[in-house]
Amino acid sequence: MQKIEHLGIAVDNLEEANTLFSKLLGTKQYKVEEVDSEKVATSFFKIGDTKIELLEATAETSAIHKFIQKRGKGIHHIAFGVEDIYSEMKRLVQEGFELLNEVPKEGADNKLVCFLHPKTTGGVLVEICQDKK
Numbered sequence: 001m002q003k004i005e006h007l008g009i010a011v012d013n014l015e016e017a018n019t020l021f022s023k024l025l026g027t028k029q030y031k032v033e034e035v036d037s038e039k040v041a042t043s044f045f046k047i048g049d050t051k052i053e054l055l056e057a058t059a060e061t062s063a064i065h066k067f068i069q070k071r072g073k074g075i076h077h078i079a080f081g082v083e084d085i086y087s088e089m090k091r092l093v094q095e096g097f098e099l100l101n102e103v104p105k106e107g108a109d110n111k112l113v114c115f116l117h118p119k120t121t122g123g124v125l126v127e128i129c130q131d132k133k
Contacts, residue, residue: 001088005081005129006044006051006109010064010073014041014056021045021052029054035108040064042108053079053108077115079127085112088128092116104130 011017014032022028022045029043039062045052055076057065067076082088085104093099098117107113111129118125 001080001082001128003081004050005079006053007075008053008055008077008079008125008127010067010071010076011054011056012068012073014043014054017054017056018043021054025052031109033108034058035106037106038062038064040108044109051109077125077127079113079129082128082130085114085128085130089114092128097121106132 009017018029018032025045025047027045027047029045032041032043034041036058039057039059041056041058043054045054055064057063057068059065064076089099089104098120100115100117104112104114107127107129110132112132113127113129116126116128
């Protein structure tokens, strides 16, 4: 693991959340994009070397919609940047962590991503991500 890459925050209205976080952080989001496979719209803010990812569900079947229904808005996950996602996934499985996907998925912000099951990470949804080459 190289660094905390971003914190994911579940929101119910991306436009309102962008306004709020722009005021809070004193900067505008640098990217807005949809990830159709995950049924989510995202926007990113950068503070130093760390990013904040706001996530809004685009369908009721989205994991973000289900998260908000169950837990409400707020911090959804922490993402760690890795150099080689495949070797990191292998290492994590050997250490006893459960992956939520067996192969990396296309994620937002030009990343390959894999999530770890919160039951094996102390209740925290952890994402590992690698820049796509």
